[in-house]
Amino acid sequence: MSIVVNDLHRLIGQLAPHICTDDTLPPLTGIHLQVTGGRLTAAATDRHTIAIATRETEETDEPSDWTALLDRADLHALRTLFPARTAGQGLRLTYRPPTAEDPDGRLLFTLHGRTLTLSANAGRAARFPKLRPIVSTALEAEPRLTSPACFNADYLARWRKAADRYTPITVWSAGPEAPLVVAIGPDFLGLQMPVRIDLRADGGACFANRDSVRADWAHLLGTTPDTALPTAA
Template sequence: MSVTHADLPRIIRQLTPHIATDDTLPPIHGIYLEATGTHLFAAATDRYTFALTRREAPEPEPWKAFIAHADLTALRALFPTRRRPADLTLTYRRGCTRTPDGRLTVGDGARALDLSAHASLASKFPKWRPLFAAALAAEPRQDTEACYNADFLARWAKAADRHQPLTTWTAGPGKPLLIAAGHDFLGLHMPIGLPDHKPDTPAHAQQDRTALRTTWADTLNPAARHLKAA
């Protein structure tokens, strides 16, 4: 069972920022693949952000696989990003007694890389369908402030093509920010909690709307400051 993709390197670029860096969490220390018969889905998460992309890929049978982090390093070395995309064939072979995890082969006609499909890891990857279904079904509701890690926000730069906008919404406080790039990429970004507003909380940490309005009032309303001084 094989599928040809000219943009397999792009799929990897889109998902790499979201791979868990902790190698003690092998089920999320790489990229998950799932063929459904009509599409190839690829996903990665470190539990703070979750990225999902899809490509049309008609195949006779569904399958699941996992590309481990170490295998991604080998894959990038053999098939680096090119100015002109070259078709890469991704072939899946089911497991047998000798190779129970199955095999994945990536090739361009001249070279090929044979990898374990890591079926045991794929079976432990987080259940992504209910998470994304709930986020998509929820109506946008942002009636209070939300905080996001700036480093994690930078991960989404790889999601879209150049000049392609990102669409975002959230269902409210504590809910993930849903991010879409076109119709074939979805992301979930978990917020971080607001700091407790105690008397000894540093001023820079008090980022609620009331505090921001107060600290910026004089700068943004010079006329009001002048009248007050008079």
């Protein structure tokens, strides 16, 4: 069961910011891989954000269907043996299913005559969350962000890693309690969960609703600027 992945480093870079750092949640502490009929779908989540990237792959033998998990140590090993500056086209990924002697299975990465063998972490991969229902619900909901919503700025910064320079990011939300949908090109999709504000708690003191924002900036309302802002070329 072997495929060729031509931009694995790019895919890892898009998903790495979303890997969970809480070691008490081992199924989330890596990048989940799923190969079905020549398509590789990779995902990472820490429950605050969800990132999914997909790639068409070149099958090198019979069509395969499998799942695996690359944890942080695996990703470090990949970057060390196949640094981005030298890892060109043609990285071959071979999957070896679990056996009685090796219940987690194996992943073999081969390029330029070098091979890195890693555990497929089959047990942890099987416990990775089922993201399809969450993503389907978010995609099917109509954009309806008619009330202010709160989003964590640190999490917003994660999406920068998924986009090339000057690549536009498409976003929408079905409401202040719904996730923000983030789409970048045809092969990357993300969700960011809103910050839920309890105005009865101390943390609600920093929440600025639309009325308070307008009050803070009242000196700009209803005024005509002396000069127009320059337009983009």
